[in-house]
Amino acid sequence: PTISIPQNPIAYFCAEYAIEENTLMYAGGLGILAGDYLMEMADKNMPFIAIGLNYDPGNLKDFAIFSHQGKSAVVSIPIGEHLIYAQIWHRRFAENTHVFLLDTNFEKNDDKHRNITSHLYDPHFYTRVKQQIVLGIGGIKFLKLLDIHPSVYHLNEGHTAFAGVGVLVERNEDIGKIVGTKHTILSAAGLYIPKKDFFVLLNTYCKEFGVDINEIFEKGKYELDPDTFSTTKLVMTTSKIKNSVSALHAVFEKIRHPHSELISITNGVYRKRWQVKEFITRNHDVSSKEIWEIKKKLRIGLADYIRESLGKKLNPDVCTVVWARRFAAYKRPFLLFSDYERVKKIIRNQENPVQFVIAGKAHEADGEGQEIIKKIMEISEDPETMGRVIYIPNYSVAISHELVKGADVWLNTPERGKEACGTSGMKASLNGALQCSISDGWVDEVNWANRGWILPEENTAQVLYDLLEHEILPCFYAESSEGSRQNWTEKMQSTMELVEKSYTTSKMLDNYL
Numbered sequence: 241p242t243i244s245i246p247q248n249p250i251a252y253f254c255a256e257y258a259i260e261e262n263t264l265m266y267a268g269g270l271g272i273l274a275g276d277y278l279m280e281m282a283d284k285n286m287p288f289i290a291i292g293l294n295y296d297p298g299n300l301k302d303f304a305i306f307s308h309q310g311k312s313a314v315v316s317i318p319i320g321e322h323l324i325y326a327q328i329w330h331r332r333f334a335e336n337t338h339v340f341l342l343d344t345n346f347e348k349n350d351d352k353h354r355n356i357t358s359h360l361y362d363p364h365f366y367t368r369v370k371q372q373i374v375l376g377i378g379g380i381k382f383l384k385l386l387d388i389h390p391s392v393y394h395l396n397e398g399h400t401a402f403a404g405v406g407v408l409v410e411r412n413e414d415i416g417k418i419v420g421t422k423h424t425i426l427s428a429a430g431l432y433i434p435k436k437d438f439f440v441l442l443n444t445y446c447k448e449f450g451v452d453i454n455e456i457f458e459k460g461k462y463e464l465d466p467d468t469f470s471t472t473k474l475v476m477t478t479s480k481i482k483n484s485v486s487a488l489h490a491v492f493e494k495i496r497h498p499h500s501e502l503i504s505i506t507n508g509v510y511r512k513r514w515q516v517k518e519f520i521t522r523n524h525d526v527s528s529k530e531i532w533e534i535k536k537k538l539r540i541g542l543a544d545y546i547r548e549s550l551g552k553k554l555n556p557d558v559c560t561v562v563w564a565r566r567f568a569a570y571k572r573p574f575l576l577f578s579d580y581e582r583v584k585k586i587i588r589n590q591e592n593p594v595q596f597v598i599a600g601k602a603h604e605a606d607g608e609g610q611e612i613i614k615k616i617m618e619i620s621e622d623p624e625t626m627g628r629v630i631y632i633p634n635y636s637v638a639i640s641h642e643l644v645k646g647a648d649v650w651l652n653t654p655e656r657g658k659e660a661c662g663t664s665g666m667k668a669s670l671n672g673a674l675q676c677s678i679s680d681g682w683v684d685e686v687n688w689a690n691r692g693w694i695l696p697e698e699n700t701a702q703v704l705y706d707l708l709e710h711e712i713l714p715c716f717y718a719e720s721s722e723g724s725r726q727n728w729t730e731k732m733q734s735t736m737e738l739v740e741k742s743y744t745t746s747k748m749l750d751n752y753l
C-alpha cells in the first residue's frame with residue numbers, strides 16, 4: 241500500500257531508539273528518551289520523521305524494508321574513496337509519525353562496509369565515525385530522495401552532527417532550520433576527529449557539491465585543539481536554537497563554556513509507557529488506603545519478578561530503596577555502601593526494616609564500573625545482608641519497568657552538575673516512589689519539602705544513613721489512626737501530581753514547539 245509521508249515534518253536525528261525491549265538498539269537514557277518522544281509525537285499525530293540506524297535487522301517488530309517508486313529505497317554515501325550504500329527500514333507510528341532506520345548490512349556493500357551499522361557505538365573509533373556519517377549524511381540523502389523538506393531538523397546529541405554537515409553541503413538554504421539538543425556536560429558524548437582524517441573521509445563528498453571542506457571543518461573546530469573536529473561543537477555552531485535538558489544543566493554548561501547559548505527544556509517521560517494503569521486512572525480524591533494498596537501490589541510484583549528471574553527473595557512488606565542506572569563513576573554507585581558497618585546496622589533494625597535493590601551495568605571498557613559491580617555482588621551474597629541487598633544484572637527497559645513500579649524510594653547519588661536530567665526518577669515518581677537525591681538535573685527544579693529528601697554534596701553517605709534511620713523509614717512505617725500510612729501516601733500523591741503536571745513528554749513537546 242502507498243504510505244503517505246508528510247512533506248514538511250520535523251526531521252529528528254538520533255543514534256539510538258528504545259522503542260521495544262530490544263537492547264541492541266539502545267544504550268541508555270538517550271535512546272529511551274527518543275522512544276518516549278516518538279510515542280508522544282505519535283499520540284498527537286505530529287508530522288514527525290525519526291531517523292536512526294538499524295543495528296539489529298530481522299529482530300525489530302513491525303519494521304519493513306521501505307520501498308520507493310516500486311523498489312527498495314537505497315541511498316549512497318561517499319566516505320573517503322568509497323561509496324557506502326544504506327537500505328532503509330520503516331515503521332509507521334501514526335498517520336504522520338514515522339521512523340526510518342538506515343542499515344548498511346546488505347549485499348550492495350562489501351563485507352567491511354556491511355559491518356558499519358552492526359553494533360551500536362561500535363568500539364572501533366573509525367567504524368563509529370562512519371556510523372555517524374551514514375546516520376547524518378545518509379539521513380539527509382534519504383530526505384532528498386523522498387523530496388521531503390523538513391520544517392525543522394532536530395539533532396539529538398553530538399552523534400548526529402553529520403546531518404548538520406549534510407544540510408551545509410546539500411541543503412544550505414535550510415541552515416536556519418536546525419535545532420540541537422545537548423544531553424550531557426561530559427565531553428565523551430561527542431567524537432573528536434583528527435583534521436587529516438576528517439579531510440580524508442569528507443573531501444570527496446564536499447567536492448561533489450563544490451563546497452570548501454575547510455569551511456565545514458571551521459564550524460566544528462575544537463576550541464582546545466585547532467587540528468581536531470568536534471561533532472558536538474558542529475551541532476552547537478549549526479543549530480539556530482540549542483537546548484540543555486534541565487535548567488541546572490544549562491547553568492553548569494555556562495560554567496564550563498561561558499559562551500554557551502543553551503536554553504533549558506527539561507526532559508520528560510511518556511506516561512502511558514511508564515505509569516501503571518491504576519495510577520493513570522485514579523481519581524484525585526482517592527483515599528490513602530487505596531494508594532497504599534496499589535503500591536503494595538506493585539511491590540509484590542517486583543518481589544515476584546526478582547524471585548522468578550533471579551531466584552532471590554524480596555519482602556513485599558519492607559520499604560524498598562532502589563538505585564538503578566549506568567555504573568559510571570560520576571553517578572557514585574558505591575556511595576550507599578561506603579560505610580558498610582552502618583548499612584548492616586540499618587538493615588538489622590527489626591522495627592523499621594529496609595531492603596536495597598541495585599541495578600545497572602557498566603560499559604564494557606569501564607574497568608572501574610565493572611569492579612564496583614563485583615563488589616556490590618559480593619555484598620548481595622554476604623550472609624549478613626542476603627535478602628536485603630539484591631543486585632539485578634543486565635539492566636534493560638524491561639527491568640526498569642519493574643523497578644520504577646516497585647520502588648518506595650528512588651535513590652540518586654551523582655556528583656552534582658553531572659546528571660544532566662535524570663528521567664528514571666520521573667518514571668519512579670509517576671508510580672509513587674519518593675525521591676532521595678542529590679539536587680541535580682530535574683530534581684533541582686522542585687521544592688521537595690513534604691515530598692522527598694535532598695542529599696547534600698558533602699558528607700552525602702552519612703546524611704543518607706541518618707535520613708534513612710530517623711526520617712524515611714519511621715515515616716514509611718508510621719500508621720495513622722485509620723490504619724493507613726497517611727503521611728507517606730500524601731507525599732506519594734503530591735509527587736505523582738508534580739511529575740504528571742510538569743515532567744511528561746507532553747510538557748516537553750509543548751516547550752519544544
